[in-house]
Amino acid sequence: MNWYKETIQIETRGKGLYPITHQISPLIKNWAVVDGICHLFIPHTSASLVINESYDPTARQDLEAFLEHLIPEGESWYRHTVEGSDDSPSHMRSILTTTSLSIPVERCELQLGTWQGVYLFEHRTHKHQRKVLIRCLSTA
Amino acid sequence: MNWYKETIQIETRGKGLYPITHQISPLIKNWAVVDGICHLFIPHTSASLVINESYDPTARQDLEAFLEHLIPEGESWYRHTVEGSDDSPSHMRSILTTTSLSIPVERCELQLGTWQGVYLFEHRTHKHQRKVLIRCLSTA
Amino acid sequence: MNWYKETIQIETRGKGLYPITHQISPLIKNWAVVDGICHLFIPHTSASLVINESYDPTARQDLEAFLEHLIPEGESWYRHTVEGSDDSPSHMRSILTTTSLSIPVERCELQLGTWQGVYLFEHRTHKHQRKVLIRCLSTA
Numbered sequence: 001m002n003w004y005k006e007t008i009q010i011e012t013r014g015k016g017l018y019p020i021t022h023q024i025s026p027l028i029k030n031w032a033v034v035d036g037i038c039h040l041f042i043p044h045t046s047a048s049l050v051i052n053e054s055y056d057p058t059a060r061q062d063l064e065a066f067l068e069h070l071i072p073e074g075e076s077w078y079r080h081t082v083e084g085s086d087d088s089p090s091h092m093r094s095i096l097t098t099t100s101l102s103i104p105v106e107r108c109e110l111q112l113g114t115w116q117g118v119y120l121f122e123h124r125t126h127k128h129q130r131k132v133l134i135r136c137l138s139t140a
Numbered sequence: 141m142n143w144y145k146e147t148i149q150i151e152t153r154g155k156g157l158y159p160i161t162h163q164i165s166p167l168i169k170n171w172a173v174v175d176g177i178c179h180l181f182i183p184h185t186s187a188s189l190v191i192n193e194s195y196d197p198t199a200r201q202d203l204e205a206f207l208e209h210l211i212p213e214g215e216s217w218y219r220h221t222v223e224g225s226d227d228s229p230s231h232m233r234s235i236l237t238t239t240s241l242s243i244p245v246e247r248c249e250l251q252l253g254t255w256q257g258v259y260l261f262e263h264r265t266h267k268h269q270r271k272v273l274i275r276c277l278s279t280a
Numbered sequence: 281m282n283w284y285k286e287t288i289q290i291e292t293r294g295k296g297l298y299p300i301t302h303q304i305s306p307l308i309k310n311w312a313v314v315d316g317i318c319h320l321f322i323p324h325t326s327a328s329l330v331i332n333e334s335y336d337p338t339a340r341q342d343l344e345a346f347l348e349h350l351i352p353e354g355e356s357w358y359r360h361t362v363e364g365s366d367d368s369p370s371h372m373r374s375i376l377t378t379t380s381l382s383i384p385v386e387r388c389e390l391q392l393g394t395w396q397g398v399y400l401f402e403h404r405t406h407k408h409q410r411k412v413l414i415r416c417l418s419t420a
Binding site: 036 | 141143145179181182183184185186210211217218219220222228231232234235236238239240242273275277
Binding site: 141175176177190191192193196198199201202203205206209210236237238241242243244251252253254255256277279 | 281283319321322323324325326350351358359371372375376378380415417
């Protein structure tokens with residue numbers, strides 16, 4: 001068994017879903033992982049990971065709009081507002097989505113479904129430099 | 141260390157929770173995994189995985205009703221409606237629950253709590269053929 | 281490769297976030313995990329795991345308040361109420377947060393971000409004895 005690792009960088013320009021599958025797939029190919037599992041971890045509390053429909057852009061728009069409706073900025077009872085009105089909602093949105101994902105790998109490819117894409121979900125208004133930690137166990 | 145894998149099939153007949161623990165446990169026993177971890181991954185964007193209370197059927201009914209209340213069909217602002225009014229909500233419901241789960245294994249058994257059961261959560265109205273990818277690392 | 285495991289105990293005194301990073305870090309150090317991944321699993325259906333902002337206590341208070349708003353007790357349509365009005369909401373809150381987390385390890389430390397802390401999220405009103413299963417794959 002072998003263990004491979006890499007950290008990828010994503011520059012975000014405000015709230016929304018940023019596709020990252022294309023940054024992960026070449027790593028798996030370079031590592032030649034014939035069989036195994038790929039673990040993704042995001043070391044942030046105001047950005048998260050999701051797997052969403054990757055074909056139709058409106059699926060992405062609806063998901064972004066949904067979180068705005070579900071967790072609006074500026075609720076009167078928010079107390080964690082030091083960094084602005086998007087501060088507390090960004091943590092809540094991160095927690096309702098996810099911080100770690102584990103995806104099977106076969107024949108040097110992530111075993112995503114036909115319509116699945118991996119996204120970094122930015123929850124802050126201003127631009128940020130984000131990281132995602134990739135860890136891959138090759139079992140072949 | 142050894143690596144075992146299998147893909148299970150689940151035929152769904154509309155929205156709701158479908159128990160799958162009984163499809164995973166026999167695999168773990170056949171593989172004789174004395175110690176290790178079992179990774180579950182669902183390659184769909186309109187069905188997801190959850191661990192829920194498995195004893196009282198009303199726990200399941202309440203969870204199903206809850207998602208109908210939280211993410212109703214037919215919101216005026218949905219744009220991703222090509223496949224029907226359950227299309228966009230099915231992606232949102234998938235993302236609020238989860239796509240991957242990792243469960244410890246000991247003595248050839250998933251280390252679920254007394255009341256925990258693993259479920260596939262179907263979010264579409266019509267019947268579907270679903271898959272769940274099982275990957276098990278045996279560490280003994 | 282080596283496999284390490286431990287079960288930690290957490291005594292909860294009602295609803296809220298209980299920090300557990302300080303219970304996991306010493307284990308990783310004792311096991312001398314130079315490289316690998318740490319899997320956390322909670323074997324309960326009315327308590328869950330989250331990674332949240334760990335610096336400012338108001339981030340924690342807002343998250344607790346948010347779940348009270350999003351999933352209130354006593355909805356007329358709840359049917360799973362045998363154990364009290366916090367019964368069904370506790371399962372829903374567990375499912376919207378998470379049951380398993382996988383965190384990379386390097387140089388004997390969890391690779392959490394600067395502001396990230398791991399928490400057990402208790403969703404029941406009364407005190408409980410909770411467990412979290414720790415499984416660590418050392419790959420060095």
